[in-house]
Amino acid sequence: MPVDEVIQDFRHRRFMEEGVRTVGGDTGMHARVRPIGTTLLIHATGSRSEFTRKPLDPGIDQIDITMVDRGEYSYLDDGRWHHVTSALMIAPSGLPHRVQFDREWEMTLLRVPRAMLLPYAPIIRDEIQLYPELTLFEGSVGTFARQLIVDDRAASGSEATAVERVIREMVGTLVQQRYGHDSGAGATVWDRALSAIRARATDPNLSPEQVARDVGCSLRQLQSILSRNDTSVAGEIRRERTRYARQLLRDSNADNLGIDEIARRSGFGSSSTLRRALGTLYERTPREIRQQPAGAD
Known part of the structure; x- marks a missing residue:
């Protein structure tokens, strides 16, 4: 697989093709996606909207690390809406299924294979985990990811390999810091x-x-x-x-x-x-x- 692939832009029609369904009107979203090896870097913005999304293919075992750069949202779980002001969400890809935004928002998301994280954090729960604030390191991870997403330049072979290695280490360290000691002895x-x-x-x-x-x-x-x-x-x-x-x-x-x-x-x-x-x-x-x-x- 190429380490650095084509950057893609997603708008309403493309989201619909990917299984996103609005509760009413346009999704109000725009996303820019850059694959780095087996990791997807995503920067998304939007306005007031409510939508559902289908879970990812069950054969693709991935984890989403979502950093909320701006705005707040709510998600539906077990028949109840949960309002989220947290800056960081870690969850299996496809969760939550139904989301509602009541104002303009901006997020940076890193979608990584669960297997890539095992050396750093063997226990990653199959549920939504929320954290109120980003650490200094996590903010740096988000900044680095956004820079890669907005930059249209293609990486050389050696440069792409180095970027992939850095992303792997940064994401692994982030998850290790959040999960590494969650399970006690x-x-x-x-x-x-x-x-x-x-x-x-x-x-x-x-x-x-x-x-x-x-x-x-x-x-x-x-x-x-x-x-x-x-x-x-x-x-x-x-x-x-x-x-x-x-x-x-x-x-x-x-x-x-x-x-x-x-x-x-x-x-x-x-x-x-x-x-x-x-x-x-x-x-x-x-x-x-x-x-x-x-x-x-």
Whole structure:
């Protein structure tokens, strides 16, 4: 995938094509989008409006980091409107689904793959998280992102690679500062467990018992910590293997590999197990993943 791609502008018609539906009239929005590697940088402005948006494709596991540069808004959740004056929102992409603005507004949004954030913050809740103010560092991240969005110049290969690396580090640090200590004593165990799983997931003999030994705790303790976040050791092993398999399927250099070989390299016992895992996590078959356009990561 190219590190630096074409900047795009979104207005009412384009928003409608992307699944945004107004409650009445024009969306009143304009957005400018710049892809940087697997990250989307978005600067959006608008006026008074109310709209709904469809959730992103469930196969695309992304997190939105939204900085409110100007204005306030409300979102509908469980039948109740929540008025937001917070400067920062972190949430899975597609949340909230229904939003209302009562005045002119401006936002900067960074849409990043969840997998990119795992080394920085293993626990990212699947719900809306609001923070009242931006830190000095977070304000700098927003300023850097907006400068990249408004600048029409194309980056050279080396420059684009450097920009992508900086964006990754900045976003990772931002999330780490907000989430890194949210889970108490269990966060350290969780972090070590995910690191152990990522390091050895492609080993078909990796078991929950082995992960617990690597972490230095009992399997019961480890299962208890992961269950607080609605997951399990076996589930995380399967998730990491599935992500690795997806990377191979999306890698043009691996186009000559059959599904049986992809399954073997990913640590799965069979291609049928791999197919089920891909269907569960990404709701796609191996063929559909291979046929996805480059920008669909």
